[in-house]
Amino acid sequence: MLLNNLIYIVIGMAIVTYIPRLIPFVFINDLKENSFTKRFMKLIPYTALSALIFPGIITATNSTLSAMIGGIVAIVLSYLELNVVIVIISSIMSIIIFQLVI
Amino acid sequence: MKFQSRFIKGIIKGSHISIGYIPIGISFGLIAKALDIPNEVVILMSLIVYAGASQFMAVSLMSTGIGMVEIVLTTFIVNLRHLLMSASLSQKVHKNADEKLLPIIAFGITDETFAYISMADQEELSDAWILGINIVAYLSWVGSTVVGLYLSASLPDIIQSSMGISLYAMFIALLVPNIKGKSVLLKITGISIISSSILYFIPVISKNISSGWRVIITILISSAIGAFFYEEEVNAIE
Numbered sequence: 001m002l003l004n005n006l007i008y009i010v011i012g013m014a015i016v017t018y019i020p021r022l023i024p025f026v027f028i029n030d031l032k033e034n035s036f037t038k039r040f041m042k043l044i045p046y047t048a049l050s051a052l053i054f055p056g057i058i059t060a061t062n063s064t065l066s067a068m069i070g071g072i073v074a075i076v077l078s079y080l081e082l083n084v085v086i087v088i089i090s091s092i093m094s095i096i097i098f099q100l101v102i
Numbered sequence: 103m104k105f106q107s108r109f110i111k112g113i114i115k116g117s118h119i120s121i122g123y124i125p126i127g128i129s130f131g132l133i134a135k136a137l138d139i140p141n142e143v144v145i146l147m148s149l150i151v152y153a154g155a156s157q158f159m160a161v162s163l164m165s166t167g168i169g170m171v172e173i174v175l176t177t178f179i180v181n182l183r184h185l186l187m188s189a190s191l192s193q194k195v196h197k198n199a200d201e202k203l204l205p206i207i208a209f210g211i212t213d214e215t216f217a218y219i220s221m222a223d224q225e226e227l228s229d230a231w232i233l234g235i236n237i238v239a240y241l242s243w244v245g246s247t248v249v250g251l252y253l254s255a256s257l258p259d260i261i262q263s264s265m266g267i268s269l270y271a272m273f274i275a276l277l278v279p280n281i282k283g284k285s286v287l288l289k290i291t292g293i294s295i296i297s298s299s300i301l302y303f304i305p306v307i308s309k310n311i312s313s314g315w316r317v318i319i320t321i322l323i324s325s326a327i328g329a330f331f332y333e334e335e336v337n338a339i340e
Contacts, residue, residue, distance in 0.1 A: 003142075006143040007143060013151045013173070017177060020182050020188070021181075021209060022205060023185065025195075025208045039332075040326060042329075043329060047290060047293075047324040049277040050290075052270075052317060053277070054295045054299065055302045060269075060270050061263060066264075070270070071267070071271075073271075074271040074275060079282060082275075084272060087275035088272055091267050092271070099264065
């Protein structure tokens with residue numbers, strides 16, 4: 001992709017990221033508790049992360065198998081509530097070890 | 103208390119957040135470099151977007167050559183949760199803050215700064231204190247991005263190829279502890295994965311939509327299903 005296009009994307013990202021952060025401070029007005037919109041907003045972090053993880057993860061490394069191993073390591077360690085950084089490093093390490101052994 | 107001393111208290115509190123941000127910022131720099139994104143684009147992103155998960159997502163989408171509109175729209179949807187965080191914070195903050203500083207405070211709202219600010223007691227809460235927290239978190243994010251970019255130059259191939267998993271591991275590490283033992287969130291995660299898999303694995307559909315749109319459609323459909331069918335359970339989520 002052209003450098004200029006990438007810069008435009010970043011500027012676009014900055015604008016659409018800043019607007020939701022700013023608007024509530026400009027128009028101080030809470031969403032109605034227990035409304036459909038409020039529930040919809042509450043679920044976005046979970047549905048967005050799920051959509052970002054799968055199925056993209058299966059093409060994250062050189063092979064589907066190594067990516068699945070890295071994914072399983074990450075799921076197990078984060079289930080044990082280890083620190084994010086430890087989860088990331090262990091997941092990478094498991095794939096490096098897998099590549100070295102195969 | 104004076105503006106300066108509240109500001110310094112905020113800086114001290116913010117340094118706790120930077121301990122978490124520095125390794126992730128370094129990972130971001132490393133990954134962006136591994137994906138061949140130009141340095142100036144990566145640094146500009148940390149400077150003016152300043153939103154971790156969406157930045158990881160954006161560099162991975164950029165490397166696959168996905169369209170501008172999809173990347174910006176996906177960023178918007180991923181970061182839309184800040185609307186709610188800012189909304190709840192604005193209720194607490196506006197009484198204790200100079201109106202002119204609110205646009206600067208708003209820029210610094212992230213999941214982590216939100217967590218700290220929303221837990222503060224009313225006495226602690228002030229514009230100076232929030233700015234102190236936000237500035238430390240911001241500088242550590244931008245600084246560690248630069249460090250990550252610089253480090254990656256000497257990484258061996260086998261490590262670079264394995265680093266493709268990092269952002270997925272990060273998303274997993276953010277998602278799993280938050281849905282663990284919460285049956286409604288497990289169900290909604292399942293619905294999202296099913297939706298996203300249908301859009302990916304059914305050739306008629308996947309031929310016609312990019313991965314950017316796949317994410318957007320999955321978010322809209324599965325959030326709507328969750329909000330509609332699990333009313334009480336979702337209302338109860340903090």
